[in-house]
Amino acid sequence: MGTTISTDLIRGHTDTIILNVLRQGDSYGYEIYKKIIALSGNQYELKEATLYTAFRRLEQEECIVSYWGDETQGGRRKYYRLTDKGQEFYAQNTKDWIFAKEVLDKLILNELNSDKLALENLLEGGINNE
Amino acid sequence: MNKKNNQLNNQVKSYVESLFSGIGTSQQLFDLKEELATNLKEKTLDYTSRGMDEQQAFKEAVISMGDLSGLVADMRLLGQDKARQAVYSTMTARISLAGIVFGVLLTLFGIFTIAMLYFMKLPGEAVAGSGIFIVAGGALITYSILTRETTARFGMNKIRAALYAISIGLILFGMTTAFITRYSTGEMFIAIGSLMVFFLVGVGLFLFLALTETDRRKSSYR
Incomplete structure (x- = not known):
C-alpha cells in the first residue's frame, strides 16, 4: 500500500503551489495541472476542480491576473500571470513554510530526552532575545 | 479526423453546459465554461494520444477533474445577482x-x-x-x-x-x-x-x- 498526502495537509498550500508554477512563467489550467504533477515527481495530483476554485480566489486577491490566448484551433486558453502582489505572497508563504516545516519535524519526530539540547537552545534563544 | 474532432467538441460543450444548466448567465460563467471546455478537450486528446479510445478518454478526463460542485455553487450565486439586475433593468x-x-x-x-x-x-x-x-x-x-x-x-x-x-x-x-x-x-x-x-x-x-x-x-x- 502506497502513501498519500492527506487533503487536509495540502489544502493550506494549494495557493502557494500554484504561485510557484506561475512564478516560473505564465500558464493555463491544464498545463498548470500537468506541471504540478511533474513538480511532485509524479507523486501528487492536484484535482482540476481545486485548481479552478483557487484561480478564482487568487484572482480576486489580485495575486494573479488572467488573459486569453489567441489560439484559433480548439478553443482559447485562459492564461494566468503572477502579479507583484502574488510574488510577495509567495515569498511570505515560503518563509512561513520553511519555519513551519522545521517546527513540525521536531513536534512529530523528536523525543523529549534525545532532543533536550534542541529544546534548551530554543529556550536560551528566547531568553537572549529579550 | 476533423469530423471526429467536431464530435468531441460537441461532447465537451454539452457536458460543460449540462454542468451549469439552470444557472443565470454572467460574464464569469461564460468565461469559466470556455476555460473548462478548452482544458477538458486538451486532456481528452492527451489520453487518446496514449492509445485510449475517445469515449473512454472523455469519461476518464471528466472523472479526473474532481468535484466541481464548489465552482457550480459560486456561479449560481453570481447568476442570482444577475437575475436581480435583470429585474431592476x-x-x-x-x-x-x-x-x-x-x-x-x-x-x-x-x-x-x-x-x-x-x-x-x-x-x-x-x-x-x-x-x-x-x-x-x-x-x-x-x-x-x-x-x-x-x-x-x-x-x-x-x-x-x-x-x-x-x-x-x-x-x-x-x-x-x-x-x-x-x-x-x-x-x-x-x-x-x-x-x-x-x-x-x-x-x-x-x-x-x-x-x-x-x-x-x-x-x-x-
Whole structure:
C-alpha cells in the first residue's frame, strides 16, 4: 500500500503551489495541472476542480491576473500571470513554510530526552532575545 | 479526423453546459465554461494520444477533474445577482416606457390646445402660452428615451439624461417665450432677445453633453 498526502495537509498550500508554477512563467489550467504533477515527481495530483476554485480566489486577491490566448484551433486558453502582489505572497508563504516545516519535524519526530539540547537552545534563544 | 474532432467538441460543450444548466448567465460563467471546455478537450486528446479510445478518454478526463460542485455553487450565486439586475433593468424599462407615453400625450395635448385656441381666435400670447405643454412633453420624452436600455445599448446615466432633458426643455422654452413676447409686445426684436437667452443656454448644454458622450454600446455589438 502506497502513501498519500492527506487533503487536509495540502489544502493550506494549494495557493502557494500554484504561485510557484506561475512564478516560473505564465500558464493555463491544464498545463498548470500537468506541471504540478511533474513538480511532485509524479507523486501528487492536484484535482482540476481545486485548481479552478483557487484561480478564482487568487484572482480576486489580485495575486494573479488572467488573459486569453489567441489560439484559433480548439478553443482559447485562459492564461494566468503572477502579479507583484502574488510574488510577495509567495515569498511570505515560503518563509512561513520553511519555519513551519522545521517546527513540525521536531513536534512529530523528536523525543523529549534525545532532543533536550534542541529544546534548551530554543529556550536560551528566547531568553537572549529579550 | 476533423469530423471526429467536431464530435468531441460537441461532447465537451454539452457536458460543460449540462454542468451549469439552470444557472443565470454572467460574464464569469461564460468565461469559466470556455476555460473548462478548452482544458477538458486538451486532456481528452492527451489520453487518446496514449492509445485510449475517445469515449473512454472523455469519461476518464471528466472523472479526473474532481468535484466541481464548489465552482457550480459560486456561479449560481453570481447568476442570482444577475437575475436581480435583470429585474431592476425591466423596472427602469417600464418607467422609461411610461415616460415616453406620457411625454407624447403631453406634447399632443399642447399641439391640440394651441390649435384649438388659435381657431377660437384668442390673442396670440394665449395661444403660444400652451406651448409650455410641448416644452414639458419634449423634455420628458428626451429623458425617457435616453434612460432606456435596448439590446444593443445600455441606458444612459440618470443625471446625464436629465441634463439632456433640461437642454431640450430650454431650447423649446426659448421658442415658446419668443412667440409669447412676439404676440404680447408686437416687436420682433424683443422676441429674438428673449429667445436668445434660453436658446443659447440650451444649445450650449446640448453641445457640451453631445461632445463628451461615452460609448454605451454593449460589448457584443462593438
